[in-house]
Amino acid sequence: MDRDCTTELAAQARDASARGAPLRIVGGDTKDFLGRPVEGAPLVVASHRGVLRHDPAELVITARAGTPLAEIEACLAAHGQRLAFEPPHFGPGATLGGIVACGLAGPARAWSGPLRDYVLGARVLAGDGRVLRFGGEVMKNVAGYDVSRLLAGSFGVLGVLLDVSLKVLPAPPGVRTLALDLDEARALEHLAELGRGALPLSAGSWVDGRVYLRFDGSEATLDAIERRVGGEVVAGSNAFWTSLREQTHPFFSGEQALWRCTVPPQAPPLPLGEATLIEWNGLQRWYRGEPDAPVFETAAAAGGHATLFRHAPAGAEVFAPLAAPLMRLHRELKRVFDPAGVLNPGRMYAEL
Amino acid sequence: MTPDPDLIRELRALLGDESVLLSAEACAPFECDALTAHRRRPEVVVLPRSAEHVMEVLRACRRHRTPVVARGAGTGLSGGALPVEGGVLLVLSRLDRILEVDPARRLARVQPGVTNLEISNAAAPHGLYYAPDPSSQVACTIGGNVAENSGGVHCLKHGLTVHNLLELRVATIEGEWITLGASTGEAPGLPLIALLTGSEGMLGVVVEVTVRLKPVPERVELLMAAFDDVRRCADAVGKVIASGIVPAGLEMMDAPAIRAAEAFARCGYPLDAEALLLCELDGLAHDVESELRAAEALLRACGAVSLRVATDAAERQRMWSGRKSAFPAIGRLAPDYFCMDGTIPRRNLADVLEGIAALSRAAGLPVANVFHAGDGNLHPLILFDAGRPGEVERAEQLGAEILELCVAAGGTVTGEHGVGVEKLGPMCSQFGADELEAFHALKRAFDPENLLNPGKAIPTLARCADYGAMRVHGGKLPFAHLPRF
Numbered sequence: 001m002d003r004d005c006t007t008e009l010a011a012q013a014r015d016a017s018a019r020g021a022p023l024r025i026v027g028g029d030t031k032d033f034l035g036r037p038v039e040g041a042p043l044v045v046a047s048h049r050g051v052l053r054h055d056p057a058e059l060v061i062t063a064r065a066g067t068p069l070a071e072i073e074a075c076l077a078a079h080g081q082r083l084a085f086e087p088p089h090f091g092p093g094a095t096l097g098g099i100v101a102c103g104l105a106g107p108a109r110a111w112s113g114p115l116r117d118y119v120l121g122a123r124v125l126a127g128d129g130r131v132l133r134f135g136g137e138v139m140k141n142v143a144g145y146d147v148s149r150l151l152a153g154s155f156g157v158l159g160v161l162l163d164v165s166l167k168v169l170p171a172p173p174g175v176r177t178l179a180l181d182l183d184e185a186r187a188l189e190h191l192a193e194l195g196r197g198a199l200p201l202s203a204g205s206w207v208d209g210r211v212y213l214r215f216d217g218s219e220a221t222l223d224a225i226e227r228r229v230g231g232e233v234v235a236g237s238n239a240f241w242t243s244l245r246e247q248t249h250p251f252f253s254g255e256q257a258l259w260r261c262t263v264p265p266q267a268p269p270l271p272l273g274e275a276t277l278i279e280w281n282g283l284q285r286w287y288r289g290e291p292d293a294p295v296f297e298t299a300a301a302a303g304g305h306a307t308l309f310r311h312a313p314a315g316a317e318v319f320a321p322l323a324a325p326l327m328r329l330h331r332e333l334k335r336v337f338d339p340a341g342v343l344n345p346g347r348m349y350a351e352l
Numbered sequence: 353m354t355p356d357p358d359l360i361r362e363l364r365a366l367l368g369d370e371s372v373l374l375s376a377e378a379c380a381p382f383e384c385d386a387l388t389a390h391r392r393r394p395e396v397v398v399l400p401r402s403a404e405h406v407m408e409v410l411r412a413c414r415r416h417r418t419p420v421v422a423r424g425a426g427t428g429l430s431g432g433a434l435p436v437e438g439g440v441l442l443v444l445s446r447l448d449r450i451l452e453v454d455p456a457r458r459l460a461r462v463q464p465g466v467t468n469l470e471i472s473n474a475a476a477p478h479g480l481y482y483a484p485d486p487s488s489q490v491a492c493t494i495g496g497n498v499a500e501n502s503g504g505v506h507c508l509k510h511g512l513t514v515h516n517l518l519e520l521r522v523a524t525i526e527g528e529w530i531t532l533g534a535s536t537g538e539a540p541g542l543p544l545i546a547l548l549t550g551s552e553g554m555l556g557v558v559v560e561v562t563v564r565l566k567p568v569p570e571r572v573e574l575l576m577a578a579f580d581d582v583r584r585c586a587d588a589v590g591k592v593i594a595s596g597i598v599p600a601g602l603e604m605m606d607a608p609a610i611r612a613a614e615a616f617a618r619c620g621y622p623l624d625a626e627a628l629l630l631c632e633l634d635g636l637a638h639d640v641e642s643e644l645r646a647a648e649a650l651l652r653a654c655g656a657v658s659l660r661v662a663t664d665a666a667e668r669q670r671m672w673s674g675r676k677s678a679f680p681a682i683g684r685l686a687p688d689y690f691c692m693d694g695t696i697p698r699r700n701l702a703d704v705l706e707g708i709a710a711l712s713r714a715a716g717l718p719v720a721n722v723f724h725a726g727d728g729n730l731h732p733l734i735l736f737d738a739g740r741p742g743e744v745e746r747a748e749q750l751g752a753e754i755l756e757l758c759v760a761a762g763g764t765v766t767g768e769h770g771v772g773v774e775k776l777g778p779m780c781s782q783f784g785a786d787e788l789e790a791f792h793a794l795k796r797a798f799d800p801e802n803l804l805n806p807g808k809a810i811p812t813l814a815r816c817a818d819y820g821a822m823r824v825h826g827g828k829l830p831f832a833h834l835p836r837f
Contacts, residue, residue, distance in 0.1 A: 055697075055699055057591070057594035057698055058590075058699060079594075113537070116543050116546055117511065117515050126790075130790075132786055133784075133787060134787065137697055137762060138762075138764055138767070139507065139695070139726075139728065139729070140507060140695045140727045141764040141767060142767065142771070143764045143782055143783075144779070144782075144783060144791055144809075144810065145550075145551055145555075146546050146547055146549065147790070147794070149546035149547070150542060150547045152546075153542070153543055154542050154543075169598065170596035170598065173596075192456060196456060197567065198479075198569070198570055200636065200639075217638070220638040221638040262536050263536060265457070266456055266457060283537075303536070304534070305534070305538070307540070319540045320540040322540060323530070325524065325528040325530050326541060327541075330541060330542055332798075335797070336790060336793040336797055348541070
């Protein structure tokens with residue numbers, strides 16, 4: 001049931017700030033595994049829900065943060081549109097606010113850009129109960145500092161998302177997935193080579209000794225690409241890409257630590273873990289292995305960074321460390337929006 | 353008020369006498385950016401050649417509690433680089449080296465004084481280009497583009513500056529280096545790169561920019577559609593986009609703009625049209641061909657009275673030349689003009705254009721419209737004669753009313769030109785006191801002593817109270833939510 005819960009949520013935030021009592025922001029409770037654990041009373045945003053505006057000619061959707069992602073995607077699909085960055089759900093309850101706060105993108109990321117590229121505006125609840133509106137519902141907007149994009153991937157440490165406006169795009173006329181058998185090093189070279197051209201490569205992954213390439217376009221374009229690239233056409237490939245996006249692929253099963261590294265796509269195979277899965281044409285690489293492996297250092301040495309994505313042991317740092325001046329700015333920014341420090345304290349970093 | 357003589361001595365020792373300008377004649381060219389209505393001659397202009405010197409200038413200014421205004425090529429349209437009293441003007445045009453073009457990773461790493469077009473030129477041998485193309489791209493610098501989050505005619509498909517940046521190296525006024533973003537496009541922590549972009553030099557000074565490059569499209573087509581009615585043309589814009597086509601550019605001009613551009617550029621625009629749409633499509637050949645056919649059929653169904661597809665690159669350039677020279681062309685119609693920059697949801701295009709026409713009639717000042725219709729980013733040009741008593745004020749008043757109309761239509765007071773000093777008043781109609789206070793607090797997080805480009809981009813609450821008081825309509829205060837001082 002669509003409902004505006006701004007008043008209740010603001011009252012809870014005000015009260016928590018007055019008491020200095022931490023809050024743990026919860027949407028659909030599907031991404032609790034990600035980030036450091038938060039001790040605090042739950043601030044439940046899920047009932048603050050409903051699509052507020054979607055006019056297909058605007059290429060914009062505005063909805064309350066608790067709106068289920070599935071509802072948003074259905075609303076867009078009815079008009080041949082979609083969220084181009086293919087956000088992972090990680091469970092049926094995933095909400096709009098949750099995906100924006102976590103800033104995650106699916107297989108299309110290397111082609112579509114990150115989630116924050118699609119954020120146009122947001123209404124946000126500050127830690128002390130202020131309700132602030134930044135950005136808007138238009139494509140071009142440079143009035144004031146771009147706080148709405150700052151909230152993309154902020155894990156709730158600055159504010160509670162109330163409403164979000166996202167840019168949406170038409171779904172492509174067609175997609176085709178081609179697969180080739182290659183080892184990791186050859187696969188990375190092949191992905192890099194394809195990445196240099198102008199082909200509409202909307203996803204490129206490697207797992208179990210096979211490269212999977214997804215192209216977007218008209219049938220004529222896809223036929224031409226198939227002749228040029230070769231490989232085997234993967235029938236029903238949506239299920240494969242969904243299994244990567246949702247981490248239901250067998251690679252992701254089990255309780256071993258799951259590391260996510262983003263490195264330059266040209267970086268050679270990293271000496272990490274017992275198993276590797278590559279996405280985003282080589283930019284995102286997943287490793288299974290020991291949680292205390294020197295992955296932050298290895299990823300940094302390769303020109304990127306790492307996140308301990310799942311199965312982090314208690315007390316472990318999850319996100320790559322920040323340089324001291326940058327961390328100081330993070331703390332100052334938190335004070336601007338959450339002066340009492342009650343919103344998701346410690347979710348990103350212990351000192352934030 | 354001139355800056356501290358000790359500071360000037362330190363700057364000269366650091367940069368050498370020839371890089372510290374003090375005389376009135378030497379400083380005069382820096383008195384304004386492209387918003388020439390606002391001028392203030394700086395007392396000190398420094399022209400460092402390295403990032404390290406930029407940092408030393410900032411540290412010296414901080415020691416002496418002296419404001420610093422960063423400036424690129426001075427092509428900004430909102431007075432963002434207007435010098436401030438008693439401050440140092442930090443000109444970054446000598447940091448003009450392209451440090452790296454990496455075709456494999458599709459990126460370029462450049463200093464802030466490199467011009468927008470130089471990046472594309474350096475990338476061209478690799479079949480790549482830098483997508484954002486503000487109309488000043490021959491002259492404007494990438495540092496300025498970052499400060500203003502500049503746009504251009506291809507934003508709907510290819511994004512603004514913020515969508516095409518990977519990493520920024522920034523000198524803070526606290527004297528520290530920070531790196532925002534990453535060359536991979538994925539960095540840990542909050543996405544501060546998005547916050548810095550468009551912050552108008554108020555949060556830090558960018559000394560190195562890594563941009564994303566894109567492959568030059570295989571095929572480009574340009575379609576020109578003429579309409580005998582503005583509303584039909586405006587409605588066609590939404591229909592093209594709702595049909596699933598994302599044009600690389602979708603530009604609209606009204607009758608006064610069409611006539612001025614044709615007289616200026618002789619580009620073959622139909623002089624009897626009431627509105628003109630230029631629709632550029634780019635991508636792979638097969639896709640562009642099918643989109644072109646679909647767009648032609650759709651525009652015809654929307655009531656286009658004539659349609660023309662450029663037959664080759666030369667004709668495409670000719671058809672674009674009228675649009676690209678529209679500002680100077682319209683500038684010939686009157687001694688002076690103001691260019692507005694509001695953005696609105698596309699569904700309100702026709703209504704807002706009618707609203708602007710009504711405001712124009714009431715003010716007795718002509719307005720020509722040439723704009724990025726695909727983004728809903730309007731550029732109404734208000735024509736006036738500053739030589740006639742009271743006309744500047746009437747033009748400014750009309751501009752403010754047009755921007756208020758944009759905000760009321762669900763839009764914003766500036767789509768791509770920035771707030772600078774020009775739109776401090778209209779910012780008060782878009783934001784409430786809580787947002788403005790948050791903006792000021794956010795600036796303090798980066799610049800506790802308010803030394804970086806002070807007084808720009810974000811109005812004080814006192815100013816908004818004054819602005820509101822000036823604009824009381826029928827006894828109703830438009831900014832009742834702001835505390836008065």
